[in-house]
Amino acid sequence: MKNENSGCVGYCRQCGCEHHLPGAPARRACLDLMVILKQENRIDFTIPAGLADPRYSTDYLEGPARGKMFGVMIARTASGETQVLRAFSGQYNGSWQVPGWVGPVFEPAEFYHLHDPRERAIKELGRQMEENDKGTPRYQPLAAQRKEKSRQLMKMIHGLYRLKNFCSQEAGLQEIFFQGKGIPTGTGDCCAPKLLQHAVLNDLRPLGLAEFYWGRQNSSGSRQHGRFYPSCRSKCYPLLGFMLCGLQGIENG
Numbered sequence: 058m059k060n061e062n063s064g065c066v067g068y069c070r071q072c073g074c075e076h077h078l079p080g081a082p083a084r085r086a087c088l089d090l091m092v093i094l095k096q097e098n099r100i101d102f103t104i105p106a107g108l109a110d111p112r113y114s115t116d117y118l119e120g121p122a123r124g125k126m127f128g129v130m131i132a133r134t135a136s137g138e139t140q141v142l143r144a145f146s147g148q149y150n151g152s153w154q155v156p157g158w159v160g161p162v163f164e165p166a167e168f169y170h171l172h173d174p175r176e177r178a179i180k181e182l183g184r185q186m187e188e189n190d191k192g193t194p195r196y197q198p199l200a201a202q203r204k205e206k207s208r209q210l211m212k213m214i215h216g217l218y219r220l221k222n223f224c225s226q227e228a229g230l231q232e233i234f235f236q237g238k239g240i241p242t243g244t245g246d247c248c249a250p251k252l253l254q255h256a257v258l259n260d261l262r263p264l265g266l267a268e269f270y271w272g273r274q275n276s277s278g279s280r281q282h283g284r285f286y287p288s289c290r291s292k293c294y295p296l297l298g299f300m301l302c303g304l305q306g307i308e309n310g
């Protein structure tokens with residue numbers, strides 16, 4: 058079941074070329090995962106049904122939040138065993154970590170520590186804005202304050218993303234994205250960067266990585282239930298160029 062239209066690709070500025078990771082070796086495992094999702098109707102299927110967390114039901118993917126990208130990576134351990142690793146894009150119903158799935162590229166505890174109190178302050182400003190009409194003198198300063206706090210928070214969150222590659226290098230989002238260009242929302246939260254970061258940190262050699270969409274289709278219809286998609290252009294193309302750097306050397310060596 059070969060499909061050229063899957064797998065990972067990114068442009069590496071250091072090498073001046075694209076780096077690839079094929080999707081084909083991971084497609085079988087993706088299809089297996091789809092069967093499990095359909096049967097179990099939950100994503101925490103590695104734990105007994107009696108202990109299932111209702112937040113992790115796949116009903117969530119049919120709701121207003123719509124479906125999500127899921128990814129599977131086939132990798133080889135240092136001792137030569139094959140591993141199958143799974144990731145979902147972004148958070149699942151508010152969680153970064155779900156049993157049986159690779160977590161985000163950063164330490165979730167650091168995220169919550171940074172995010173939660175600031176997010177509360179931003180919400181409080183929003184509440185105060187609602188109490189004041191747009192024309193009143195109090196409204197504008199509140200709006201400006203909220204905007205500034207949101208901007209600062211986004212910058213701090215971006216700072217948590219320290220991406221690693223197969224050349225033992227590490228870089229932040231600002232360094233990877235071309236200077237002056239904005240970093241799209243959700244950059245670093247796709248399945249591919251999560252899985253590749255996990256591979257580097259755990260001394261795994263990725264052999265293939267494929268991503269598919271599961272759940273209610275997105276509003277534009279560009280993502281459809283059960284279909285495979287290549288790594289995304291806007292967020293992952295620059296990131297994966299950096300993250301896949303050095304992998305080819307391992308393969309040949």
Ligand SMILES: [Zn+2]
Nearest residue numbers: 247289292293
């Ligand atoms: Zn992506």
Ligand SMILES: [Zn+2]
Nearest residue numbers: 069071072302
């Ligand atoms: Zn490179």
